Structures are given as structure tokens and as C-alpha cells.
Amino acid sequence: MKLKHHVTFGILALIGLFLISGCAQQPTQETTEKGFLQGRVAIGPLCPVERIPPNPSCQPTEETYASRQIAVWTSDKKTKAAQIEPGPEGMYRIELPAGDYVVDFEKQQPFGVGGSNLPAAIVISPRETTKLDIIIDTGIR
Numbered sequence: 001m002k003l004k005h006h007v008t009f010g011i012l013a014l015i016g017l018f019l020i021s022g023c024a025q026q027p028t029q030e031t032t033e034k035g036f037l038q039g040r041v042a043i044g045p046l047c048p049v050e051r052i053p054p055n056p057s058c059q060p061t062e063e064t065y066a067s068r069q070i071a072v073w074t075s076d077k078k079t080k081a082a083q084i085e086p087g088p089e090g091m092y093r094i095e096l097p098a099g100d101y102v103v104d105f106e107k108q109q110p111f112g113v114g115g116s117n118l119p120a121a122i123v124i125s126p127r128e129t130t131k132l133d134i135i136i137d138t139g140i141r
Contacts, residue, residue, distance in 0.1 A: 033126030037072065037103075038093035039133040041065060041086040045140050060090060068136055069106035070118070077102050077119075084134075098126045103134070115139075 043065070044050070047058035065086045072082040072094070081101060086092045104119035116136045124130055 032097040032099075034095050035098055035124040035126055036093055036095055036129040037082075037084075037101075037122065037124060037132060038091075038129055039131050041070065041084070041090040041092065041134045041136065043068060043090070043136045043138060045138060048140055062088070065090070070103065070134060071106045072096060072122075073102045073104060075100040075102060075121070077104070096124045098124050100124075103132060 041060075043060045045058070046060065046064065047055060050058065070084040071080045072084065073080055082094050082096055083106075084092050084094065084103070101122050101124060102119050103122055105116075116134065118134060118136075120132055120134075122130050122132055
């Protein structure tokens with residue numbers, strides 16, 4: 001009788017152990033690993049004649065960057081993944097899930113006004129930094 005009791009107890013203990021281990025919270029890993037996109041947005045020229053040293057009134061301002069909004073889109077360009085917001089010197093750094101993206105203007109830019117290296121296809125790899133410097137030529141000469 002004691003042996004039967006020990007076997008029953010052992011089986012119940014094993015069942016309980018399996019149930020508890022199945023319900024225990026496993027360490028979670030993010031389903032999507034992330035990487036970074038960083039670079040500099042250069043907009044110019046802003047004055048007809050550039051000088052050295054540069055004239056402070058001919059340097060990009062917050063308003064200059066805001067007038068040319070740049071976004072990161074999914075590779076099919078249907079969904080905006082992030083907005084690029086350069087700092088005072090044009091530098092930016094954003095975190096994105098790993099994957100393929102397109103960097104482009106938020107709105108279509110007028111034809112014949114300068115140029116740029118956009119759209120640009122990029123790949124964000126997990127735990128790595130992808131560098132993209134964006135050049136916007138205003139067309140001012």
C-alpha cells in the first residue's frame with residue numbers, strides 16, 4: 001500500500017511539475033531586433049554666394065529642416081516607419097526594427113528645384129548602425 005501511495009504521489013508530482021513549468025514565464029526576447037539609422041542632412045546652398053567662413057544667416061535652421069520633412073518608409077513605401085528630425089547641425093539617429101526601408105521626402109518636392117540623393121533604399125541590421133547622409137541641393141546659384 002505504501003509503494004502504491006509513493007508511486008501515485010510521484011506521478012502527481014511529475015504532472016504538477018510539467019504544469020508549473022509550462023505556465024512559468026519564459027525569458028522574453030523581443031520578436032524584432034532593432035538597429036539604428038544615423039547620418040547628417042545637408043541642405044544648401046541657402047545663399048547665392050557661399051563664403052568661408054560661412055555666413056551664419058546662410059546656415060540651415062530648424063525651419064529649413066522642417067520645410068523638407070524626411071521619413072523612413074517600409075520597403076513598399078505604404079507605411080511610414082519613422083520621421084527623421086535632424087538636430088541643429090543636421091545630425092540624426094533613430095532606432096528601427098531590423099528590415100528593409102526606403103528613406104524619402106514626406107511630400108513630393110517640386111521638380112527643377114535642386115536635387116537630392118532620395119529616395120534611398122536602406123537595410124537595418126540587428127544591433128548595427130546604418131549610415132545615410134542626405135544631401136539636398138536647393139538649386140540656389
